Amino acid sequence: MNSTNFYFKRPCLFYKISFHTCRIFLIFIILLIGNNSVAQRQSINFSKQHDIIREPETKRRIKITNNTNQIQDLKININEINEIPNFKLAVVENGNKILPYQSKSIIAETGKKLYGNVLPELYIAKANNNSNEPIIFQVLIDTIKPLIYNTDNKNYKGTFSITLLDDSEPSLTRKNLPTPVSFEISTGTNALLQPQTPSINHTNLPSTQIEITENSARNPVPIWIKTSFNPNGYKTFLTKENRLRIEPEYRKLQGMGVQTLPVNIFLQNNLSDTIDISLTVNKGSINPNKIKLIPNEMGTAELTTEGIGQCKLTVSAIGFLSTEQIYEFVFPWLFVIWALLGSVIGSILKIKLIDKKKIVFLNFLFCILIGIGFSILYFVIGIDLFPLKLGRTFNEFFVFGISFLTALFWEKIYDNLVGLLFSK
Numbered sequence: 001m002n003s004t005n006f007y008f009k010r011p012c013l014f015y016k017i018s019f020h021t022c023r024i025f026l027i028f029i030i031l032l033i034g035n036n037s038v039a040q041r042q043s044i045n046f047s048k049q050h051d052i053i054r055e056p057e058t059k060r061r062i063k064i065t066n067n068t069n070q071i072q073d074l075k076i077n078i079n080e081i082n083e084i085p086n087f088k089l090a091v092v093e094n095g096n097k098i099l100p101y102q103s104k105s106i107i108a109e110t111g112k113k114l115y116g117n118v119l120p121e122l123y124i125a126k127a128n129n130n131s132n133e134p135i136i137f138q139v140l141i142d143t144i145k146p147l148i149y150n151t152d153n154k155n156y157k158g159t160f161s162i163t164l165l166d167d168s169e170p171s172l173t174r175k176n177l178p179t180p181v182s183f184e185i186s187t188g189t190n191a192l193l194q195p196q197t198p199s200i201n202h203t204n205l206p207s208t209q210i211e212i213t214e215n216s217a218r219n220p221v222p223i224w225i226k227t228s229f230n231p232n233g234y235k236t237f238l239t240k241e242n243r244l245r246i247e248p249e250y251r252k253l254q255g256m257g258v259q260t261l262p263v264n265i266f267l268q269n270n271l272s273d274t275i276d277i278s279l280t281v282n283k284g285s286i287n288p289n290k291i292k293l294i295p296n297e298m299g300t301a302e303l304t305t306e307g308i309g310q311c312k313l314t315v316s317a318i319g320f321l322s323t324e325q326i327y328e329f330v331f332p333w334l335f336v337i338w339a340l341l342g343s344v345i346g347s348i349l350k351i352k353l354i355d356k357k358k359i360v361f362l363n364f365l366f367c368i369l370i371g372i373g374f375s376i377l378y379f380v381i382g383i384d385l386f387p388l389k390l391g392r393t394f395n396e397f398f399v400f401g402i403s404f405l406t407a408l409f410w411e412k413i414y415d416n417l418v419g420l421l422f423s424k
Contacts, residue, residue, distance in 0.1 A: 048168040049136050053078065053094065053122060061093040063229055065179055081124060088126050089179040091229040094138075095120035098234050101140060101165075107205065108171040114163060116142035119234050121227060123164070125177050135175050137203050139183075140165040141225060146241040147214060155215035156240050160223070161207035164200055172204040186233070188222035189214060212238065219269045240269040244277060244315045246325040255308040255329035257380040259394040263303050263325075265315055267293045275317045283311040283329065293317075305329045335379070335399055336372075342400040343371025346407030354408070371407030378402055383420075385413050 057077060064072040067086045081090050103114040119139040127135055140163040147156035164181060166173070180201040185193050191214040198208050214221055219240045224233035245266040253259045263286070265277060274294045279286045284306040291299035303313065308329045316322040347367030351359050377383045379394070385406065406413055 049122075052118075052138060052167070063091040065089045078122075087124075089177070089181075090124040091227075092122040092124065093120065093229070094122040098141070098236060101138070103140075103165060103167050103172070105167050105169055105172045105204075114140060114142070114165065114172070115144060116140045116161075116163070117236060118165070119225065119227070121229050123181065125179065128176050128178055135166055135177065135203060136168065137164045137166040139163075139181075139225075139227070141236055142207070143223065143236055143238050146239045147212065147221065148241050149243050155213055157211075157213050158238065159209045159211050160238060161209050162198060162200065162225075163205070163207040164203045166203040174205060175203045177201050177203065182228065184226040184233075185210060186224045186226070187212070187214070188224075189216040189218055191216070191221065214238075214240075242320045243268040244317060244320055244323040246313065246315055246323055250326050250328070252328045252330050253303075253305050253311075254332040254335050254394060255305045256332055257305055258332040258335045259379075260302050260304045261327070263301050263313065265291060265293065265299045265301070267295055267297075275319070277315055277317040277320075280314045280316075281311055283307065283309060286313065303327065334396060335375075335394075338396045338399040339372050339375045339403040340368070342403030343368040343375070343407040346371050346404040350408050350410075367407050367410065370410040371403045374406035374410060374413060375399065375403040377417075378406070383417070385417065387416075 057079075059075055059077050062074050062076055062078070062081065064074060064081075064084055064087050066072070066084075067088060069088075072084075078092055081087070081092075084090075097120060098117045099120070101116060101118040106113055117140070119141065121139060123135075123137050123139070125135045125137070127133065142161040142163070145158060145160070147158035149155075150157050162183065164177075166175060177200075180199045182197065182199040184197050186196070187193065191212050194211045198210065200208050212221075220237035221240070223236050223238055225236065226233035245268050247264045247266065248261075251261075253261055263279075265279070267275065274292060277291050277293055277299070279289050279291065279301055281303065285304045287302050287304070289301070291301060293299050303311070305311070306329070308331050311327045311329055313325045313327065314322055315324075347364055348359065350367055351357055351363060357363070374385055378385050379399070379402070390402075
């Protein structure tokens with residue numbers, strides 16, 4: 001072989017070997033990069049949430065929002081989310097009903113856990129810190145606290161909370177989200193909600209508080225939580241506090257024992273139990289002072305005045321907030337005026353029609369005093385002066401009628417009264 005030709009061809013062979021080597025190396029680099037990208041897509045780890053992801057191998061509805069804010073509505077296996085590039089937020093169908101839930105994580109400051117109900121949706125969001133591990137959270141609704149009755153405005157007020165619960169760490173840590181999660185809240189009543197369309201951009205605490213003002217008779221109050229995944233909403237409930245209601249409300253009563261007022265006690269928002277209630281007053285008297293109440297029925301007691309001034313009626317029972325009502329005992333001018341008017345007319349008729357005498361001032365005054373005195377015996381002391389059961393409900397014409405009859409027939413009433421008091 002010609003040595004010159006050999007050395008002339010040797011560089012070509014070297015270049016061929018080098019070219020093949022580079023091509024193989026380039027392919028290796030491409031495969032390595034591809035494997036790394038796949039590895040990145042497959043690096044999402046659901047192990048920390050294995051207890052909240054139900055049937056992970058089942059195909060289910062998943063809604064994806066990508067970097068260009070385009071929304072894809074897919075039905076895939078939950079693990080296939082790894083293969084979808086550029087997603088910012090995924091919402092996964094995770095069951096079909098709201099379930100009670102207690103967080104595994106604790107609040108670092110108090111050591112307590114969060115309680116409530118979780119929606120059947122699982123959220124997967126890309127972390128803002130470019131971490132390969134996404135943020136996985138649920139929507140926790142806390143409706144445990146009841147609505148409290150506001151006596152000034154005569155309505156119920158309260159709050160409930162929404163928390164985007166990331167339960168993957170020992171303590172609840174706030175993480176900011178690339179895409180806020182929005183809700184629309186409505187009720188089955190004309191309740192006022194504030195805010196009605198909250199938008200939450202972080203996980204865990206602080207929770208988003210929803211204020212509610214409600215004045216319907218419904219208990220519990222239905223609440224619909226609407227999401228982008230389920231515009232029809234998920235239904236939950238807010239209960240109202242157990243409450244004792246007193247009727248009538250504030251009013252003025254004829255004092256000094258003249259007037260007795262029937263007081264009705266209602267049991268509200270207690271759907272099943274029978275309770276024993278106690279009634280107390282700081283002025284006057286209430287009878288009976290203990291009543292057994294059952295749901296949807298009322299109890300009645302009689303409040304009798306004493307002296308003049310304010311009377312505070314307090315109704316209390318175990319498991320209920322005490323309820324108070326104020327009544328005003330006033331000087332019984334109405335009683336005096338109508339009793340005097342009835343006695344005057346009754347006295348005139350007795351002297352002129354029954355006794356058929358001239359009206360003499362002393363006789364006239366005596367009949368008037370008798371009429372007023374017997375009216376006091378009837379209304380204040382409670383002595384039955386008549387064989388008929390007439391009752392003692394106070395009103396002007398009833399007072400007029402009793403004083404008129406006692407002035408007109410005082411002699412017969414006197415004889416009956418003596419018989420009642422001194423008969424053996």
